[in-house]
Amino acid sequence: MSPCLVAVRHAPPGFEGVCYGRADVPVLLSDADAAKSIAAAISSERPLLGRVWASPATRCCGPARLVARDFGLELTVDDRLSELAFGAWEGRTWVDIEANDGEALGIWMRSWLTNAPPGGETVAELENRVREWYRSLEQREGHLLVGHAGVIRALRVITGRCTWPEAMGREVVPLRPEAFSE
Numbered sequence: 001m002s003p004c005l006v007a008v009r010h011a012p013p014g015f016e017g018v019c020y021g022r023a024d025v026p027v028l029l030s031d032a033d034a035a036k037s038i039a040a041a042i043s044s045e046r047p048l049l050g051r052v053w054a055s056p057a058t059r060c061c062g063p064a065r066l067v068a069r070d071f072g073l074e075l076t077v078d079d080r081l082s083e084l085a086f087g088a089w090e091g092r093t094w095v096d097i098e099a100n101d102g103e104a105l106g107i108w109m110r111s112w113l114t115n116a117p118p119g120g121e122t123v124a125e126l127e128n129r130v131r132e133w134y135r136s137l138e139q140r141e142g143h144l145l146v147g148h149a150g151v152i153r154a155l156r157v158i159t160g161r162c163t164w165p166e167a168m169g170r171e172v173v174p175l176r177p178e179a180f181s182e
Contacts, residue, residue, distance in 0.1 A: 018092070
């Protein structure tokens with residue numbers, strides 16, 4: 001039996017064109033507004049939930065803390081739920097990366113399934129830590145995750161919905177819940 005999991009991507013960032021995997025970046029909504037949006041979107045799931053989970057990034061744990069408080073649930077912030085680490089590219093614009101690290105970017109773009117950005121992590125490493133977290137979930141209760149696009153894509157792969165290339169081709173809409181089970 002697999003756990004019941006509802007995952008929600010954080011609010012959209014307040015900028016475009018920046019590589020921001022693990023960087024703590026601002027988003028367009030306040031924690032309170034993002035939490036209200038999440039709570040409204042998952043209101044029918046509320047009675048099934050037993051715990052709220054979040055990435056340590058402020059854009060995730062801020063709203064998750066408020067949802068957990070309002071739903072009377074425990075919040076657990078877990079490093080395994082962090083976004084893909086982009087290493088030396090974190091916080092830089094893609095234009096800057098292409099101009100100053102174009103060869104490494106080209107290599108990564110051609111083989112992103114097996115290579116990592118300089119100082120970053122591979123998709124397999126992301127998938128492994130998310131899989132470890134998913135397998136650790138208590139099966140008698142429902143779970144809410146406020147997380148990242150990469151983590152939600154990894155969950156899509158882990159639960160057999162699609163392959164990594166397919167997962168990368170499908171949008172992860174901010175603040176839209178997605179239910180998971182194997």
